[in-house]
């Protein structure tokens with residue numbers, strides 16, 4: 001019975017998620033200080049729009065706080081062979097675009113990862129422009145890529161062309177107030193080592209020149 005099958009799958013998933021959450025929260029608090037939120041004010045902001053001064057403050061914190069030790073990844077999951085074909089479904093117009101080979105891999109891995117990571121950045125100040133992947137929204141694009149859009153509380157926006165999951169991970173952990181970025185296989189790198197990259201993404205500096 002397919003419905004029962006789904007129910008069982010759901011039950012397994014929910015239990016798994018619960019176990020994972022339990023395992024995470026039972027880690028000794030502050031043992032390494034690696035991924036502890038460092039600035040409660042950062043999290044409590046509603047994140048509907050970004051504040052430039054706040055971003056600078058957060059960047060400065062990363063620049064000056066003692067960086068956590070890097071952590072090696074677990075090397076434990078297998079991604080499987082890349083797909084030969086992948087269908088991109090446009091979230092704006094609903095049009096389906098078929099991709100093959102390298103682009104199929106990018107649709108099924110890069111686009112999916114970026115969407116998933118964006119959901120972990122709350123508020124709506126940070127969004128993705130996927131339209132280059134849709135042949136109806138942007139018919140003339142040869143090499144589709146995702147663009148990142150940042151909305152500021154002074155009414156301006158910033159667009160970063162060609163973003164990848166790596167960069168979204170940086171932003172996710174930065175906005176969560178962490179001092180390290182968690183990469184694939186749970187590898188952790190101090191955000192301090194990525195400060196330049198963060199500054200470039202955000203368009204703000206930890207130590208902006210005085211006006």
Ligand SMILES: [Zn+2]
Pocket residue numbers: 090091092093094095131134135136137138
């Ligand atoms: Zn579209």
